[in-house]
Amino acid sequence: MPRLLQKLLSTALLFIGFATQAYEIEDLGDGLHRFIDDRHRSVFLITSEGAIVTDPLNKKAAIWLNEQIKTRFNVPVKYVIYSHNHSDHIYGAEVFKNPHTTFVAHKLAAQDIKNTQMKTVTPSLTFDNELLLTLGESTVKLNYHGPNDGRGSVSILFEKQKTLFVVDWIVIGRMPWQKLWSYDIQGMINSTQAVLTYDFDTFVGGHADIGSKADVARYLSYLEQLYSQVTAAALAGQSLEQITQNVKLDEFSDLKQYQAWLPLNIEGVYERLMEESGMGWRSDL
DSSP states (O other): OOHHHHHHHHHHHHHHHHHHOOEEEEEEETTEEEEEETTEEEEEEEETTEEEEOOOBSHHHHHHHHHHIIIIIOOOEEEEEOSSSOHHHHTTGGGGOOTTOEEEEEHHHHHHHHHTTOSSOOOSEEESSEEEEEETTEEEEEEEOSSSBSSSOEEEEETTTTEEEEOSSOOSSBOOOTTOTTBOHHHHHHHHHHHTTSOOSEEEESSSOOEEHHHHHHHHHHHHHHHHHHHHHHHTTOOHHHHHHHOOOGGGTTSBTHHHHHHHHHHHHHHHHHHTSOGGGOTTO
16 A cells, blocks of 8 residues: 555544544533533533542543643642442543542442452542532532442532532433443432432533433432332232333433333333342232
8 A cells, every 4th residue: 555545544544533532521610511422421620729520431531631621721630539330430530640639439439449340540538428528619519328320329519510410320311221220220219309409500410411400300200100100010910011011101202212211111120129129029919
């Protein structure tokens, strides 16, 4: 192959590689920003004293974000907060590793990171139920609400900005993920009820859309109706096939993936009722 053609081909491939990395930063106001990498989202806060970064997502995304924080804002990263223990959200943290950076997670997430030898930075600051971080004029409140998704999954409230960040167990504008793998359904309901008592106007999730407090309430309504209808049908002795045909949630048909994922959501709830709630071996059913 002629050298010029090789050079042109290499340049084209490089351009395609960058084009597929659709990284975006959205300004949410008062120093808070949303970071988008394909299907994943995180948030970061810029203050006069430094930055607070939530989930780094993966190494390539973290490298890009770290460079943006340096060039756009010229502040050090003081904290990196893990929302929970799932690798698709917390890998790449080593990019931010520095003597002045503290890595934060719930103790159960930290325990799982250590036990499973995850290839990310082990948190140095952990907590049980609540942790307040203050940087500049902003305070970030982290709370654990019990089981919901993965291990040690927390809510992250940026109080001054009135913005709530939650990963996986609340999703806006889209159905919950397929068969609800790793979800504790009742725990998700409990946790979502808890955060609705908080003072926030904007919701940012680890996937899908930005929303409002009303959107979070609607999401809770979907979960509650899904769970109650499947439970009632199982108690009535219906099979999974019958339940899938009989559950009616048409008021949520505008959600993305509704047609494809509603049967999977139903199956996920049914399996957890049979296994985690023990309904599969109850003598009275």
